[in-house]
Structures are given as structure tokens and as C-alpha cells.
Amino acid sequence: MDKAKVLINRFGLPRIIIVAFLLVLLVMAVMLDIPLNNLISDALVRTGMNGILVLAMVPGILAGIGLNFGIPIGIVCGLLGGLIAIELDLYGFQALFTAVAISIPLSLVAGYFYGLLLNRVKGSEMTIATYVGFSIVSLMSIGWLVLPFTSEDMRWPIGTGLRTTITLQGRYERILNQWGSFDVFGVTIPTGLLLFMLFFCLLVWLFLRSKMGVAMIAAGDSPKFATASGINVNRMRVVGTMLSTALSAVGIVIYSQSFGFIQLYQAPMFMSFAAVAAILIGGASIKKANIANVLIGALLFQSLLVVSLPVANKVLEDVSSLAEIARIVISNGIILYALTQIGGGE
Amino acid sequence: MKTEHNNEHYVLDMRDIGKEYYGTRVLSGINLKLRPGEIHGVLGENGAGKSTLMNILFGMSVIHNTGGFEGKVYVDGEETFIESPVEAMYKGIGMVHQEFMLIPGYSITENIKLNREITTPGILSRVAGKKLETLNMEAMNKDARKALDKLGMNVEEWVKVAGLPVSYMQFVEIARELDKENLKVLVFDEPTAVLTESDADKLLESMRMIADSGIAILFITHRLDEVKRIADRITVLRDGQHVATKNIEDTDVFDMANLMVGREIKMDSAKSVSSEGKAVKMKIRDLYVDMPGELIKGVDLDIYEGEILGIGGLAGQGKIGLANGIMGLYNSEGKVEVDGQEVVLNNPEKALKQGLAFVSEDRRGIGLLLDTSIELNIAVTAMQMQEQFIKRVGPFTQKDNKRIREHALKMIKDLDIRCTGPQQITRRLSGGNQQKVCIARALTLNPKVLFVSEPTRGIDVGAKKLVLDTLLQLNKDYGMTIIMTSSELAELRMISHRIAIVNEGKLEGVLPPDASDVDFGLMMSGEYHKVKGKEVKTDG
Numbered sequence: 001m002d003k004a005k006v007l008i009n010r011f012g013l014p015r016i017i018i019v020a021f022l023l024v025l026l027v028m029a030v031m032l033d034i035p036l037n038n039l040i041s042d043a044l045v046r047t048g049m050n051g052i053l054v055l056a057m058v059p060g061i062l063a064g065i066g067l068n069f070g071i072p073i074g075i076v077c078g079l080l081g082g083l084i085a086i087e088l089d090l091y092g093f094q095a096l097f098t099a100v101a102i103s104i105p106l107s108l109v110a111g112y113f114y115g116l117l118l119n120r121v122k123g124s125e126m127t128i129a130t131y132v133g134f135s136i137v138s139l140m141s142i143g144w145l146v147l148p149f150t151s152e153d154m155r156w157p158i159g160t161g162l163r164t165t166i167t168l169q170g171r172y173e174r175i176l177n178q179w180g181s182f183d184v185f186g187v188t189i190p191t192g193l194l195l196f197m198l199f200f201c202l203l204v205w206l207f208l209r210s211k212m213g214v215a216m217i218a219a220g221d222s223p224k225f226a227t228a229s230g231i232n233v234n235r236m237r238v239v240g241t242m243l244s245t246a247l248s249a250v251g252i253v254i255y256s257q258s259f260g261f262i263q264l265y266q267a268p269m270f271m272s273f274a275a276v277a278a279i280l281i282g283g284a285s286i287k288k289a290n291i292a293n294v295l296i297g298a299l300l301f302q303s304l305l306v307v308s309l310p311v312a313n314k315v316l317e318d319v320s321s322l323a324e325i326a327r328i329v330i331s332n333g334i335i336l337y338a339l340t341q342i343g344g345g346e
Numbered sequence: 347m348k349t350e351h352n353n354e355h356y357v358l359d360m361r362d363i364g365k366e367y368y369g370t371r372v373l374s375g376i377n378l379k380l381r382p383g384e385i386h387g388v389l390g391e392n393g394a395g396k397s398t399l400m401n402i403l404f405g406m407s408v409i410h411n412t413g414g415f416e417g418k419v420y421v422d423g424e425e426t427f428i429e430s431p432v433e434a435m436y437k438g439i440g441m442v443h444q445e446f447m448l449i450p451g452y453s454i455t456e457n458i459k460l461n462r463e464i465t466t467p468g469i470l471s472r473v474a475g476k477k478l479e480t481l482n483m484e485a486m487n488k489d490a491r492k493a494l495d496k497l498g499m500n501v502e503e504w505v506k507v508a509g510l511p512v513s514y515m516q517f518v519e520i521a522r523e524l525d526k527e528n529l530k531v532l533v534f535d536e537p538t539a540v541l542t543e544s545d546a547d548k549l550l551e552s553m554r555m556i557a558d559s560g561i562a563i564l565f566i567t568h569r570l571d572e573v574k575r576i577a578d579r580i581t582v583l584r585d586g587q588h589v590a591t592k593n594i595e596d597t598d599v600f601d602m603a604n605l606m607v608g609r610e611i612k613m614d615s616a617k618s619v620s621s622e623g624k625a626v627k628m629k630i631r632d633l634y635v636d637m638p639g640e641l642i643k644g645v646d647l648d649i650y651e652g653e654i655l656g657i658g659g660l661a662g663q664g665k666i667g668l669a670n671g672i673m674g675l676y677n678s679e680g681k682v683e684v685d686g687q688e689v690v691l692n693n694p695e696k697a698l699k700q701g702l703a704f705v706s707e708d709r710r711g712i713g714l715l716l717d718t719s720i721e722l723n724i725a726v727t728a729m730q731m732q733e734q735f736i737k738r739v740g741p742f743t744q745k746d747n748k749r750i751r752e753h754a755l756k757m758i759k760d761l762d763i764r765c766t767g768p769q770q771i772t773r774r775l776s777g778g779n780q781q782k783v784c785i786a787r788a789l790t791l792n793p794k795v796l797f798v799s800e801p802t803r804g805i806d807v808g809a810k811k812l813v814l815d816t817l818l819q820l821n822k823d824y825g826m827t828i829i830m831t832s833s834e835l836a837e838l839r840m841i842s843h844r845i846a847i848v849n850e851g852k853l854e855g856v857l858p859p860d861a862s863d864v865d866f867g868l869m870m871s872g873e874y875h876k877v878k879g880k881e882v883k884t885d886g
Contacts, residue, residue, distance in 0.1 A: 211730065222715055228675060228704065229694070230695035
């Protein structure tokens with residue numbers, strides 16, 4: 001009995017509620033004859049494609065800047081990397097890795113300046129970050145129009161600027177998802193995608209155990225303690241911000257390859273909310289986060305979205321106009337619930 | 347109920363007052379009687395129970411929320427139970443606060459009359475009640491003027507409080523209390539602490555004037571000469587006990603100092619050790635530290651190799667600022683040398699790397715990562731500053747969990763840290779064990795000089811002894827130079843070889859631990875040199 005209590009406490013009530021909700025949806029899905037194997041495949045893919053974006057929250061939280069609502073900065077850098085890979089007319093893994101390789105230095109530089117900004121607004125990082133995110137998305141909407149890209153695959157056939165969605169078909173669409181993928185009981189396992197995500201989780205895990213990682217966590221946990229231990233708190237916050245930004249840049253490249261499209265203009269506007277919701281559902285708080293929070297959170301949040309939509313569609317079949325509204329209500333509802341869990345698992 | 351002195355009339359009579367906070371006795375058997383028109387000094391060190399006594403008098407909620415108090419309070423001979431500060435005000439008891447309770451944006455009149463405004467009915471008030479009556483500024487100004495005149499203040503009553511000099515604010519506070527018609531008792535809590543000498547003189551004069559008008563004054567202070575100058579009688583508290591009540595004629599500054607500090611239980615004080623022939627380990631010259639509330643204004647001090655130097659003094663006098671300043675946590679200026687090497691100030695990293703270590707007085711804020719394991723708490727500073735517990739492959743580093751664990755287990759054993767294991771988070775430890783974790787972290791740095799601030803604050807008696815023994819042992823076994831700052835003189839005398847007393851940001855003097863209570867009392871209240879002049883040597 002006590003042991004069960006301890007286990008429940010460990011896992012946390014919010015997660016139990018979410019899991020229960022998910023199970024109810026799954027039962028409904030079975031009753032409505034929605035094929036489960038497809039749902040599970042989808043959930044795995046979405047977990048993998050969002051995982052690194054969720055992972056990007058971890059260094060921010062641990063460095064003390066809170067939930068990094070400013071990941072659109074990194075996302076924009078990642079998108080640039082993706083576009084440059086197309087501009088260079090690359091294909092396959094070469095294109096994918098070039099995109100990653102270009103986006104990382106770009107995002108590190110952007111993250112550095114963003115970190116300097118956050119050091120000046122201590123205490124209200126999250127509000128500022130949200131608006132920095134909005135601003136950079138809007139600014140880059142102009143950028144997408146004026147940047148000198150020439151590839152016909154990306155430009156509007158008439159007029160100037162880049163298209164809103166650029167297909168990756170034939171270049172590196174789903175290239176990771178398909179790498180080493182196999183079927184079990186009709187469920188497709190996107191091996192490459194999951195491995196890639198886990199590899200980045202491993203990198204972050206290793207970083208957190210390094211000298212600098214320990215210093216960063218101390219700085220985020222208690223700036224006063226860190227200062228008295230000779231740690232440069234501001235520098236550690238910048239490091240955390242740079243890492244978070246770089247991870248979100250890699251995250252969007254992976255997201256795009258799985259999605260099959262690069263989405264420009266307003267698309268990155270609200271992407272931070274999904275990542276924030278996922279890590280909160282995973283049990284993180286604004287002060288504490290770990291890799292397990294990322295994996296559990298990404299899986300639960302994305303599974304909920306994947307399962308709830310077809311169920312809602314089926315239930316509201318006759319009033320098809322409501323299905324889209326139901327989708328928005330559900331996804332924002334989950335985000336809202338996650339934000340109420342901001343205190344974390346304690 | 348009348349006592350044997352029934353021919354005497356007391357405006358305030360507190361009988362046999364006692365108070366316990368969560369099983370810790372902070373006051374017992376306090377008797378305080380106030381005659382009308384007298385100035386009664388209440389003396390005591392920090393923690394002697396002065397503020398608790400005042401909290402009881404004013405019916406503060408901290409008293410009622412923690413189980414009330416023992417004993418009885420009589421106002422004008424009538425047994426009274428004061429439930430709240432507002433009630434105290436109605437009973438004619440007022441207070442001039444140490445930190446001014448004034449609204450800067452309001453005029454002097456408005457501050458004096460706040461919540462006791464004189465009003466006349468207006469159009470709105472007929473509909474919406476008394477709260478919306480019109481202010482009668484003219485009558486209010488007149489009252490304020492009267493109160494200010496009583497104090498001999500010629501400032502205009504319509505001036506805004508913001509921007510007034512500190513001494514004026516103090517007088518506005520007093521004027522506000524004087525304006526209360528039935529005022530019988532006025533409490534001054536360390537009123538001269540923030541004033542310059544001439545302003546303090548003025549204040550003392552007006553206190554005398556107020557007393558002469560028949561109001562009894564309770565004067566809480568640690569400035570003995572001021573008490574001697576204006577008080578009629580004194581009451582001395584020590585460790586929550588009523589030590590003495592005397593007429594001012596029957597006592598002098600020495601006697602008061604002795605009563606304030608005096609020890610009842612004889613303890614082993616450390617032997618004073620001659621510092622001759624010992625190498626100077628740390629040299630402090632002309633050090634200024636800008637730590638709010640604990641300013642250091644020019645200190646010169648030598649610390650000898652292998653000694654325990656105690657730093658004492660009353661709260662707010664600067665003793666805490668010394669260690670914080672040298673460790674680079676607050677802005678400081680001056681020159682500090684360790685082993686002949688100059689310490690870079692304002693840079694915690696450099697200070698740590700030069701072999702200084704610090705156990706902060708703010709244990710939970712600065713001393714610990716509360717949600718992190720004991721083992722990492724112990725290791726983290728050494729890991730960052732000295733690359734201990736680090737495995738390195740090229741540019742990549744990983745913490746060495748095995749060595750961290752081994753070291754933590756050793757520390758837990760050596761310092762007897764009571765815990766469920768090295769992975770327990772420090773938030774769940776008791777105060778004494780938290781303190782030991784802090785000490786363990788500092789020791790891991792193998793410091794040349796160890797600063798320890800308030801090592802026993804907020805921990806229980808048994809643990810106190812263990813912590814002090816630990817420090818003593820470190821000093822004996824490893825010859826570690828320790829600088830211990832503490833508000834508790836008794837513990838400084840228990841383990842230090844020399845004790846430096848800081849007063850008003852300056853070094854008042856250095857005493858051996860077996861110096862007399864009078865000397866310590868005088869030094870802590872800054873009277874030593876005034877009283878003893880130059881013929882007494884000040885160095886131990």
C-alpha cells in the first residue's frame with residue numbers, strides 16, 4: 001500500500017490523470033473502430049519529431065531562465081539551415097546533416113545574444129521570451145520575402161519571396177523515419193527518428209554531468225549559491241540559452257523532415273507552446289527538468305493529440321465543421337492543463 | 347489586585363511575563379513597571395528578549411499565533427489584555443519605530459493624522475457613510491503643528507515626507523505618537539541608531555521634554571551613555587531573563603555593560619594565546635565593504651597563522667560584512683593579503699582560488715543547494731574551482747560520481763552528518779546537519795583560511811556544541827586558520843584565541859577570550875575608548 005503510494009507520488013498525479021484520459025480515448029477509439037496500430041505508429045512518429053524541441057526546454061529550465069518560450073529564435077535558424085541545404089541542391093542524408101550543421105552555429109550566435117537579453121530581464125524571462133519569439137517570427141516573415149534564395153523549389157513561381165510551405169519530397173522527406181524502420185503487429189517503428197532523438201538526449205545528459213553542466217545547474221538552482229562558489233551565473237545562463245536555442249534549431253530540422261515540409265512565415269509562432277506543454281506534462285517544473293521528463297512528456301502529449309483527433313472526428317462526424325474546432329479546443333486544453341502544472345512534480 | 351507598593355501609581359506594569367516559541371523559552375519572569383513621566387531604559391544584547399517583550403506589549407499577532415504569553419499586563423492599574431496593535435493605541439501605548447513607518451508621498455500632516463483624520467460630513471458621506479466624509483485639513487494642520495511645536499520642530503507641516511532628512515522623519519514619527527490624545531506610554535526602539543550625533547542629542551532632549559509632560563518613555567537601546575544621560579531607571583534583560591532593575595544613580599556604564607553581557611554559567615573559555623612570534627596569515631588594511639545593513643568602514647586587522655579569530659559585535663554593526671566582503675560577495679575596497687599575496691576583491695572565483703573558503707551565515711540561501719543531494723553539495727565548489735572530482739578526456743569533462751560518493755561518505759563519517767545517505771537532499775536535513783554539510787563543502791577546498799559566519803544560528807543546543815567542536819578540532823588537528831563571526835559572545839569566547847569586536851563598521855578593539863564582561867560590554871556598545879581612554883591597551 002505504502003509502496004504504491006510512493007510510486008504514485010513519484011509518477012505524479014498530473015501524469016496519472018493524463019494517462020487515464022489517454023486510456024479512455026484509446027478505449028473509445030477501439031469502440032469507434034479506429035485502427036489502433038495506425039494511431040500508435042503516428043504517436044511514435046510525432047514523439048520522435050517533437051522530441052528534440054521538447055528537449056530544448058531542459059537547458060533553459062536548468063540554467064534558470066525558466067521555460068524557454070523563445071525557441072522560435074532557434075526554429076528560425078533551423079529553417080534557414082533547411083533552406084540553405086535546398087539552395088545547395090543537396091539530397092538525402094547529405095541534405096539533412098548539412099541543414100543540421102548550418103543551423104547549429106547560426107543558432108548558437110543567435111542564442112548568445114538572446115541570452116544577453118535574458119540576463120537583463122531577470123525575473124520576467126518567460127514573458128519577454130514569448131514576445132521575443134513572436135517578434136522574431138514576424139521579423140523573419142519579412143526575411144523570407146527578401147532573402148536572396150534562388151532555388152525554384154522554394155520561390156513562388158510568380159512574384160518575390162519564398163513559399164509558405166516548401167516540400168521536401170524527393171530531398172530528405174521522412175528519411176530518418178524510414179531508416180531501419182520495421183513493423184511489429186502492424187505498428188511501424190520509426191527507428192532512425194527515435195535513435196536520432198535519443199542520441200541528442202544522450203548528448204544533453206552527458207553535458208549535464210560535465211563540469212560546465214554542473215555549474216549551469218547550480219547557477220539555475222540558486223544564483224546566490226553559485227556566485228559564492230565562484231560560478232559566473234550570467235555566463236551559465238547564456239550557455240543554457242545558447243544550448244536551448246541550438247537544440248530547437250536541430251529540433252525543427254528533424255520535425256520538418258518527418259513532416260515532409262518546411263513551413264515558413266507564421267508557422268513557428270506557437271510552436272513553443274507545444275514544447276512547453278509537453279515538458280510540463282512530463283513532470284518538469286520551471287526549476288527542475290530531466291531527460292525522463294522530456295521522453296514521458298513528449299510521448300504523453302503527442303499521443304493525446306494523435307488519439308483525440310480521430311476520436312473527436314468520429315464522434316462529431318455529422319457536424320464536420322466542429323471537428324476542426326474540437327481539435328483546437330483539445331490541443332489548447334491540454335496545453336492549458338500543462339501550464340497549470342507549472343509547479344512540477346513536487 | 348494591588349501590590350505591596352500600592353502607594354505608587356504605575357502607568358504600565360508588566361508582571362512575570364514569560365513566552366515560549368515552539369518549546370523554546372525566550373522570556374521568563376520579566377517585571378517591568380513604568381511610572382508616569384519617567385524614562386526607563388531597557389538594555390540587552392541581540393536576542394535578549396527586548397523585541398519579544400515589546401511584541402507582547404503591543405499584542406502583535408506573532409505572539410497570539412504562537413500560543414500567547416504568560417503573566418499579566420496592567421495599564422493604569424487595570425488588568426488589560428492587549429489583542430492587537432490597534433488596541434494598544436487605544437490604551438495609550440505608542441511606538442516610534444526603528445524603521446520609519448511613514449508614507450513618503452504624503453505630507454507631514456497626512457502622515458501624522460493617517461487613519462485618525464478629522465472629518466466633516468460632505469455630500470457623498472450622507473449617501474455612502476462615514477468613510478467618505480471630507481477631510482478637515484485646517485484642523486488637521488493645526489493639530490500637526492501643535493505636535494511639531496512640542497518637539498521644537500520648525501518644519502512646515504504641509505511638506506511631503508519624501509526627501510526629508512532622516513532625523514526629521516524620526517521626529518515626524520514621534521509627532522504622530524504625540525498627537526494621540528490619550529498617549530501614556532511611548533516606546534522608542536533604538537531611536538538614535540540612524541541619527542548623527544547632533545541629531546541624537548536633539549532627540550534625547552525632546553525625549554526629556556516629552557517625559558516631563560507626564561508621558562512615560564520606554565527607551566530600548568544598546569547605547570549605554572545615552573541611557574546614563576537621560577534615563578531615570580533601567581531594566582536589563584539577558585537571554586530572556588530579567589537581570590536587574592536599577593535607579594540610574596545606582597549604576598554606571600561599567601555596571602550596565604557587565605549586567606548586559608554577564609555570564610551566569612561558568613564555561614571553559616579558550617585560553618588566550620600570545621600572538622608573538624606567529625606568522626601573519628592574513629592582513630587586512632583599510633577595508634570597506636558595502637553590504638546593506640552591515641557596512642564595514644575601514645578595518646585594519648592581522649590574522650595569525652593557525653589561530654581562531656572571533657569576530658563579534660551587535661547586529662547591524664558590520665561584523666557580518668567582513669567575511670562577505672573579503673569573499674567578494676559584496677562590493678568592497680581596500681587591501682587584503684593572504685600569505686603575502688594580495689587577494690583580488692569583488693571576485694568570488696579569485697578569492698576561492700586563492701585558498702579562502704566561506705561558510706555563509708545565510709545557510710539556506712547561499713550555503714546550500716536545497717534540492718540537491720548532500721554529496722553534490724559537498725563536491726560542487728571544489729569541482730568548479732579546483733577540478734576535483736572531474737574526469738577529463740580532451741576538452742570533455744564528466745563528474746566522477748565514484749569519487750564524489752567516496753568523499754561524501756568520508757565527510758559524513760568525519761563530521762557525523764546525520765542523514766539517510768549521501769543522496770538525501772539537503773532541504774530535509776536538520777539545521778545542524780545542514781551546517782555540517784556547508785562546513786564539509788568548505789573543507790573540501792582545503793582552504794588556507796576558513797571564514798565561518800554565524801555557525802550556530804538556528805540550530806539546537808546539542809548541535810551547536812558539535813559544530814563548535816568540529817571547528818576547534820579542525821584548528822587543532824590541521825592548524826587551520828579560522829575566522830568565526832558570531833552574534834553569540836559566549837560561543838566566541840568558548841573557542842576563539844582572540845576576539846575582535848566590530849562597532850559601527852570599525853574595529854573597536856581586540857580582546858582575549860578571558861577578558862572581563864565589562865570590557866566586552868563596553869566594546870560592543872562602542873564605549874570602550876570613550877570610557878577607558880588611552881591608558882588601557884586595546885590589543886590582546
